[in-house]
Amino acid sequence: MSLSGNDGRDGFTSKFGIICATAGSAIGLGNIWRFPYVVGENGGGAFLLVYLGFILLLGIPVMLSELVIGRRGQRNTFGSFRRLSPGKPWWFIGVMGLAAAFMILAFYSTIAGWTLEYIVKSFANAFKGKSSEELAGMFQSFHTGVFWPLFWQVVFIVMTAWIILSGVKKGIEQYSKILMPFLVALLVIMAIRSLSLPGAMGGLQFLFKPDFSELTTSVFLSALGQAFFSLSIGMGAIITYGSYIRKENNLTTIAAQVSLADTLVAILAGVAIFPAVFAFGLDPAEGPGLIFHVLPSIFQKLPGGYFFAIIFFILLAIAALTSSISLLEVVVAFLVEELRVSRKKATIMAASGALFVGVFCTLSFSSLSEAKFFGKTIFDLLDFSASNILLPLGGLLIVVFVGWVMKSAEVKDELSNGGLLKIRLFGFFRFVIKFIAPVAIAIIFFNSIGVL
Numbered sequence: 544m545s546l547s548g549n550d551g552r553d554g555f556t557s558k559f560g561i562i563c564a565t566a567g568s569a570i571g572l573g574n575i576w577r578f579p580y581v582v583g584e585n586g587g588g589a590f591l592l593v594y595l596g597f598i599l600l601l602g603i604p605v606m607l608s609e610l611v612i613g614r615r616g617q618r619n620t621f622g623s624f625r626r627l628s629p630g631k632p633w634w635f636i637g638v639m640g641l642a643a644a645f646m647i648l649a650f651y652s653t654i655a656g657w658t659l660e661y662i663v664k665s666f667a668n669a670f671k672g673k674s675s676e677e678l679a680g681m682f683q684s685f686h687t688g689v690f691w692p693l694f695w696q697v698v699f700i701v702m703t704a705w706i707i708l709s710g711v712k713k714g715i716e717q718y719s720k721i722l723m724p725f726l727v728a729l730l731v732i733m734a735i736r737s738l739s740l741p742g743a744m745g746g747l748q749f750l751f752k753p754d755f756s757e758l759t760t761s762v763f764l765s766a767l768g769q770a771f772f773s774l775s776i777g778m779g780a781i782i783t784y785g786s787y788i789r790k791e792n793n794l795t796t797i798a799a800q801v802s803l804a805d806t807l808v809a810i811l812a813g814v815a816i817f818p819a820v821f822a823f824g825l826d827p828a829e830g831p832g833l834i835f836h837v838l839p840s841i842f843q844k845l846p847g848g849y850f851f852a853i854i855f856f857i858l859l860a861i862a863a864l865t866s867s868i869s870l871l872e873v874v875v876a877f878l879v880e881e882l883r884v885s886r887k888k889a890t891i892m893a894a895s896g897a898l899f900v901g902v903f904c905t906l907s908f909s910s911l912s913e914a915k916f917f918g919k920t921i922f923d924l925l926d927f928s929a930s931n932i933l934l935p936l937g938g939l940l941i942v943v944f945v946g947w948v949m950k951s952a953e954v955k956d957e958l959s960n961g962g963l964l965k966i967r968l969f970g971f972f973r974f975v976i977k978f979i980a981p982v983a984i985a986i987i988f989f990n991s992i993g994v995l
């Protein structure tokens with residue numbers, strides 16, 4: 544394991560490795576599974592517009608704030624806050640982050656498990672010659688089963704833990720940096736095929752033509768939750784990664800490039816999926832199963848689709864892994880640095896905890912489908928509480944911390960690498976994190992939960 548020289552802690556060693564690992568955390572099921580289904584549920588174009596606005600105005604500033612906290616604090620999320628503001632209860636953000644990590648890992652591993660099943664189905668040529676209805680039926684009978692969804696979830700969590708165990712440099716950096724360009728290339732091919740299907744235009748219109756009558760307060764909250772989820776912000780994953788970034792890297796560039804890449808992949812996924820949804824006469828608002836119906840249909844219409852399907856689902860599972868390791872790393876870094884647990888023990892504890900909660904998520908599509916809280920299944924409840932409540936609240940507290948608690952000179956020092964880099968938009972960034980971001984997040988959040 545090579546050391547970066549940051550307090551002698553293990554860290555990322557190359558600039559490219561950092562971008563890849565951070566982008567690897569951001570790009571995942573959030574872009575390819577969650578983004579299309581949430582866009583579909585929230586009426587399309589108008590949601591997309593709001594989403595893009597949030598990425599730019601709220602997402603990038605929150606991500607940059609997390610990087611600043613992490614690299615300055617040189618600890619896990621909890622420890623970074625305690626170090627930067629000793630004796631004050633800001634470490635509570637770290638506690639919220641731990642809760643969010645378990646909740647997200649739980650439902651994330653359910654979906655990641657589905658992608659593993661779809662790798663096997665692709666190898667078995669199971670989509671061949673099937674109609675849309677048959678493909679829907681195939682997904683239905685798989686995900687409402689008990690054994691296989693649980694089996695794949697366990698496999699996924701074990702894989703995540705195994706990567707975490709091999710350490711920061713060797714694990715995260717190496718696995719992240721090789722494969723993501725392939726995923727993008729494949730998405731481009733699928734988008735082209737999808738766009739050339741008869742009836743594809745309806746999908747493009749749905750995605751890009753805003754219908755402002757669709758905008759309700761819940762659409763704003765969903766867009767905020769999706770933006771935070773997709774960028775991996777609001778719970779300290781980026782703080783943790785920030786603490787592994789060397790002092791000579793430019794944080795602003797990292798935040799901008801990662802956000803841009805993440806957004807492009809989400810839009811690309813939208814362009815691959817919605818034209819096909821409309822061409823096949825499917826319902827864009829059908830929920831979490833959307834891509835599992837639509838993608839196999841696209842592969843069937845693609846020359847060499849058999850191979851494309853295999854490669855695509857493998858890459859999707861890897862994208863999910865590079866994201867889930869960033870979630871598990873939040874918990875492991877906390878256990879190792881704060882509770883002095885060995886890395887191995889910490890990983891086993893964290894992964895078992897996530898699996899325990901995760902089982903309930905997976906079963907909420909089968910034996911526990913009737914168990915509802917506030918009208919939501921366990922899966923929906925965890926997704927909603929983590930993405931739409933904990934992440935925005937965490938993001939709000941994070942910008943307030945960097946905007947109001949950390950000294951301006953300290954933030955400037957971190958962003959300019961001790962005065963080495965010119966930072967042009969510092970005044971603007973400061974203004975956004977002090978005023979615009981906290982107010983905007985607070986209004987959207989409290990408004991939609993009915994407090995304001």
Ligand code: TRP
Pocket residue numbers: 568569570571572573574647771772773774775776777778780866867869870934
């Ligand atoms: N952003 C990842 C995705 O889009 C998921 C993820 C990884 C995440 N780490 C996170 C979401 C931290 C929220 C917070 O798939």
